[in-house]
Amino acid sequence: MRGVLRLALAVCALATFIHAAGTAWAQDKPLRVALMPFTNTMRLMEMYQPLRESLQATLGRPVYLLTAADYESYFRLMREQGYDIAVTGPHFGAWAVAHGARPLLRYGPTLKPILVVRADSPIASPLDLHGKVLTLSNRLSVSSITGQAWLAGLGLTEGRDYRLTVSPTHTTAIMSVVMGEADAAITTHTPVQQAPEDTRKAIRVIESPKGFPHLFTIASPTMPAEQAERVKAALLTFADTAAGKDFLESSGYRSYRDISAEDLESLRGPVSLLSAIVPEAAQ
């Protein structure tokens, strides 16, 4: 009986410690939100300001947005857990969840790899890419990984059937097509939707038949569950505000939804391809 009592006291003390530690974790440091660099840093920071301000107000603590120079750096940041919250590509998110991160929410739309060509381009299907220059937003983006898989499935091989270049971001990849530096770019609908109107008018989209979940919002493996839940609630609160609705509408993200087991399952292939490209991811 005495032993049970001691155990109960120890559990209570441990719970109190964990709660206190969680509170301290919550209040001591700013909340770091790592944004995937799918566009240039300034645009990215500007775009996510409403989210940052809402989280700060709801959570009562400072929120810092951070990003990386490119996808490689960003994925390294994720591997090194240099974030508290990450708004990341679904394959990065699935990989992180598989490595202990807490899945919070994903954006509602389906993410489909697309081919962007100039509006007056003769390219009507991926098969027209023979002898053309194809640019990727980044080798590690989910659109690039699944898009290349899409082309491979059609029998197209890099170097033999088309020449491949790599742009720093989705935005620059689209702009390369508009400027005539590339004949086509592999990206997704979201960057197209986020592009200026004159750019959108100058391009045409060829859609992949297969889709994937949109960007994941995940919590670091080191974040206590209670804090993760508070952040998730704050995100949903933001989505209900006017600023949040405007953010979701203008960005093309439309809504938040839970990350399901099916979502994670659908990303098994891209995560395998990611691990093939980045050996460290396989560990």
Add this chain to the structure above:
Amino acid sequence: MKRLVHRSLRFRLIAACVLIEMLMLSLIVGNSMRLVQHHLLAQAQGRVANMEETFSVALAAPLAARDHAVLRSLIQRLSGLDGVVYLTLEDAEGVTVGQEGTVPPRIPDPDATFSDATTVHHGRLDIDLYGQPLGRLHYGLSTDFLSAAKREVLLQGIAIATLEIFFSTFALITVGLLLTARLETLTDASLRVAAGDLRTLVEVRGNDEVAALGHAFNTMAEAIGDKVEQLEVTGATLRASNAELQRLAEVAAHHLQEPVRGLVTYAQLLERHAAGTLDDESRDYLDVIVAGAKRTRGLLLDLQSYVAIDMSPVPADSVVDLGHCARDACAALADKVEASQATVTIEDLPRAHGDADQITTVLRLLLENAMDHRGDQPPVIRVHATPDSGRVVVGVSDNGPGVPREFRERVFELFETLGTRGEGTGFGLAAVRKIVRRHHGNVWITPGSNNSGLTVNFTLPKAT
């Protein structure tokens, strides 16, 4: 040099102008320095603000993206900007992500304002994006340009001021010579006028103030010449008139003596010759005739003495012992002193400028006057003197009845008497005033204490 300052108007004018010019130039240079520093500091502050904006724009995005390679490259490029001494960039966690230039061992606190008090202006820039702190840049900017600009302004100001002072001094000397040369001509002409050349005129050129002064001098010289000429004529006339009057008085005094003496003599002979036949009334008439004739003779003698005073010269440098004079005067009146039972006290008297005989006469007349106008008591007379700023005030005090206030001036007129008891003819005090004035002195009466007696005071130049 001191003589030059005091004697030369030209030197003083030039020195004053140069001093004022130096003062004004100092003010101008000092004010220029102040304005230059003010504007340079304002420009420097603007430059600092521009550089901070440049730093912020350049570094914000790569800081947010944690793109360290780009950050280091940017820090290297930015540190090469003109005037940048060092740059040290920290991220939001305070970790140094890049630094270039001459970085101090310990990053100093930022300076509140830009100034040239130190060679490096230390600054700190918090880099943020949409209110989110991304990092902090510590920078050092050189202030050498500020010191160099001030030094350049100062040196140029001093050089310009030196040249200006040199040329203006040259111009002032030239103008001064032209101006004072004509003043010197006027000075020479004035000296010639003072020496007696009353017809001296200066040549007047131009139409300026000095020319006006020359015209005025010529007018003055001509007026002085005319006035002096008139004075000389008037003086000659006066001198002739005086000589004639003096001669008339002498002649009158001398030639009237004889008839008066005959009048007395024959009146007395008649009195003795007809002593047995004259009744009392006739004898009284004869006594009146004799008394009137004697008084007339006394007046003529006094008039003769009065006129003679002007004929006695007063040597300019002669010095008399007033005590000696007083004792001589007293000795001359020994019989009268004894007869009147007077007590005469002569105090210590100083020496003074004057003619011994005439001063003795003055003292004798005053002692005699005191005994003649005595009261009921035997006369007590005191001769005393006090120095008074370059002169000696000699006093002869008595215990007589004194002189009413309204007569204290009048008694010094010739032949004016109070008509009281005494034997005076009104000659003594008039003679005293005449002698004292010829010695450049004054004479006046002050009443004695307790409404008793009086003091006749006169002044003489004090012997040096």
